[in-house]
Amino acid sequence: MLSDLRIKQPEPVVFDPGKTRVIVLTWPDNALTAHATQWLWRHWKGHSTNVICWCQKGFYDVVRCAAVDQFCLKAPKHIEQFVFMDRDMWPEPASDPVLTAPGDIVGCFYETGNPKAWASPTVIHLGLARVSRVVLETLAEERDEQNRPKPMFFFPRDVTNTKLGMCECAYFAQRAIAAGFLITRSGWCGHK
Numbered sequence: 001m002l003s004d005l006r007i008k009q010p011e012p013v014v015f016d017p018g019k020t021r022v023i024v025l026t027w028p029d030n031a032l033t034a035h036a037t038q039w040l041w042r043h044w045k046g047h048s049t050n051v052i053c054w055c056q057k058g059f060y061d062v063v064r065c066a067a068v069d070q071f072c073l074k075a076p077k078h079i080e081q082f083v084f085m086d087r088d089m090w091p092e093p094a095s096d097p098v099l100t101a102p103g104d105i106v107g108c109f110y111e112t113g114n115p116k117a118w119a120s121p122t123v124i125h126l127g128l129a130r131v132s133r134v135v136l137e138t139l140a141e142e143r144d145e146q147n148r149p150k151p152m153f154f155f156p157r158d159v160t161n162t163k164l165g166m167c168e169c170a171y172f173a174q175r176a177i178a179a180g181f182l183i184t185r186s187g188w189c190g191h192k
């Protein structure tokens with residue numbers, strides 16, 4: 001029966017600042033845009049322990065992997081969702097859907113300077129994105145052929161160590177899709 005083939009629609013998430021930890025990467029100056037400060041205040045007021053600003057120098061993929069290790073995989077068990085934001089984002093009310101949209105990973109749209117950045121319907125970028133804890137815990141368990149943990153984020157490089165077109169977020173998204181998770185995009189955020 002055709003009616004039996006209906007795809008189950010994913011449910012929106014109820015945003016709870018007590019169960020959602022936001023991690024802002026703030027290198028080099030540990031400063032946020034005024035928009036970001038307001039947005040964090042508006043959503044996490046009274047839950048400042050769930051707002052982490054991390055001023056860590058390094059390649060994006062390495063820093064993002066380290067942030068997941070420190071602030072997500074070791075987070076108290078009641079934390080169910082993680083929001084990742086970069087220091088140069090300008091979130092506003094139009095960005096709010098990233099907090100509640102259905103999906104295991106939800107990317108908020110923003111200008112990246114690359115006209116093809118959002119071309120694939122399954123790509124998100126970590127300038128502003130929400131990730132369910134189960135995604136990170138599941139991917140952290142996966143091993144490569146030599147039984148080593150796979151990186152969560154990774155810039156694919158060629159033999160000359162030159163970065164290939166795919167960014168570290170696309171690698172993350174591909175791993176999540178392969179593990180059966182749902183990736184969606186919702187909301188819009190400014191970015192300078």
Ligand SMILES: [Zn+2]
Pocket residue numbers: 124125126167168169170
């Ligand atoms: Zn990206």
